[in-house]
Amino acid sequence: MEYTIFQYIYFFFLYSFIGWVFEEVLAAFKYGRFVNRGFVNGPLCMKYGFCMIVILTDVSDLMDNPFLQFVMCFVIITVIQYVAAALVRKITGHRLWDYSGHKWNLNGYVSVRTSLFWSVTAMLCIWLVHPFLYILYELLPLRVLKVLEVVLLVLFAVDVLVTAATMLKWKIQGNVYDTVAAGLEKTKQSIGEKLIFMIQKRMYRAFPEMEHQEKSEADGFGKPVNRVFAKGLCFDKLFWIFFISALVGDWIETVFVWATSGVLMSRSSLLYGTFSIVWGLGGAIATGLLYSLQKRNDRYIFIAGFFMGGVYEYSCSVFTEVVFGTTFWDYSHMPFNINGRINLLFCFFWGVLAIVWLKLLYPAVSRVIEKIPPVAGKVLTYILVFAMALDMLISSVALMRYVDRKQQAGADTAVEQFLDHTYPDSFIEWVYPNMKITD
Numbered sequence: 178m179e180y181t182i183f184q185y186i187y188f189f190f191l192y193s194f195i196g197w198v199f200e201e202v203l204a205a206f207k208y209g210r211f212v213n214r215g216f217v218n219g220p221l222c223m224k225y226g227f228c229m230i231v232i233l234t235d236v237s238d239l240m241d242n243p244f245l246q247f248v249m250c251f252v253i254i255t256v257i258q259y260v261a262a263a264l265v266r267k268i269t270g271h272r273l274w275d276y277s278g279h280k281w282n283l284n285g286y287v288s289v290r291t292s293l294f295w296s297v298t299a300m301l302c303i304w305l306v307h308p309f310l311y312i313l314y315e316l317l318p319l320r321v322l323k324v325l326e327v328v329l330l331v332l333f334a335v336d337v338l339v340t341a342a343t344m345l346k347w348k349i350q351g352n353v354y355d356t357v358a359a360g361l362e363k364t365k366q367s368i369g370e371k372l373i374f375m376i377q378k379r380m381y382r383a384f385p386e387m388e389h390q391e392k393s394e395a396d397g398f399g400k401p402v403n404r405v406f407a408k409g410l411c412f413d414k415l416f417w418i419f420f421i422s423a424l425v426g427d428w429i430e431t432v433f434v435w436a437t438s439g440v441l442m443s444r445s446s447l448l449y450g451t452f453s454i455v456w457g458l459g460g461a462i463a464t465g466l467l468y469s470l471q472k473r474n475d476r477y478i479f480i481a482g483f484f485m486g487g488v489y490e491y492s493c494s495v496f497t498e499v500v501f502g503t504t505f506w507d508y509s510h511m512p513f514n515i516n517g518r519i520n521l522l523f524c525f526f527w528g529v530l531a532i533v534w535l536k537l538l539y540p541a542v543s544r545v546i547e548k549i550p551p552v553a554g555k556v557l558t559y560i561l562v563f564a565m566a567l568d569m570l571i572s573s574v575a576l577m578r579y580v581d582r583k584q585q586a587g588a589d590t591a592v593e594q595f596l597d598h599t600y601p602d603s604f605i606e607w608v609y610p611n612m613k614i615t616d
Contacts, residue, residue, distance in 0.1 A: 183326060216340060241604055255292045420561060421542060422461065427444050466481075578593065579605045
C-alpha cells in the first residue's frame, strides 16, 4: 500500500515515540528507575521509526505470506540496527548497545536473538497496532495534523543538530538551539518519570512487600516474598485458562477436522494466531462456574456441563449472527438440534468435557500457571490481554467490512479502502472457511 509523505512523517514520529516508551518500560522493570533512552533529547528512539517506515514500505503487501513477511522484517531490522550502531561508533567512538555477550552476534552490533525478538515485535505492530494508527490518522483533521507535523519536524531537526554538535564538539551560535534541546530533554524526563511512577504504583499494588525493598540494578523493583503467581481462582488465573483453552481448543478442532475429513483448514476465531474464542471463553467460564463442584460427584459436573455448554454454544451462535451477520457452524443436519445452533450429541460432549477438565486437566494446568515467576507473570498477563484485545478488535472490524463488501457496499472512505486492501476476501475466507453470511 502506498502512503503519502505526511503519513510517513506521522508514522515515523509515532513509532519512534512508541519505541521509546517500550524501551522505558523495559528499563523500569530492569532497573526500577528512569533511564535516558534514545539518541536525541526528545522522547524518541529513531531506529524504531526508521525501521517501521522501511518495513511498511516493503512488507505491507505481504499479508497473505507471513513467513516471507517475517524474513523481510528480520533482514531490514538487522541491517538498520547494524548500520546505526556502526555509524554511531564511528562518529562518536561510543556504543549505544553491545551484544558481544550474545551467541551469533556480529561485532556486537546485532545478534540473532535480538533480531528475532524485534522481528516478532515488528510483525505484531504491523498486524495489531498499525491498522489503528492508520485509522486514527484518517480521523484526525488533516490541516491540523500537517501543521503539527511541520512543528515536530522543526523541533526534531534542532534536536538532532544539537545532539550532533554536542557529540562532535561543534559550536552553535544562538541560545535558541540549547533552549529547544533543554525543553525536549525536560519533557522526556517528565514523561519517563510519570511512566515509571505508573508502573511502580501498579506493581506495588500487586506486590505490597516490594514497596519497602531497596531497588537495585539487578532486581529493579525487587522480588516478591513468598508469592505464588495467580494462586487460587483470580483474574490472572482465569485469563491464562482462557488463553490456553483458546490455543489448545483451536488445535484440537483443526486436528479433528483433518482426521475426519482429510482437509486441513483454519478453525481460528481471530485473524492473527490460532485462537478459538469459543473454546477460550468456554474454558474460563466453565472454570469460574464449576470450580465449586470440583470435589462433588461426577454426575453433578456432567449435568452442569451438559446444560451450561449447550446454553453457551447457543449464545455464541446468536451473538455472531446478530453482531456480524454471520454463522460459523450449523447443526441443522444433525438429529436433536435446536435451530441448528446446538445438538444433543455435542451437549453430551460438553458434559464429558466438564468432568475431564475439572477433575484431570485443570489441576495440572493450574500448577503449571502458578510456577510462572510472579512479576514476569503479571507483566506477561498485561501484554497478552492488550494483544488479545487488539486482535479481537481488528478481527471484528475486518469481518464487518467483509460482510459489507459481500452486500455490495462500496469503499467510500480511506478507512474502508485500507480495510479492503489489508484484509481482502481471500484472507478472510482462508481464516473463516465455514463462515456463512445470514440474510
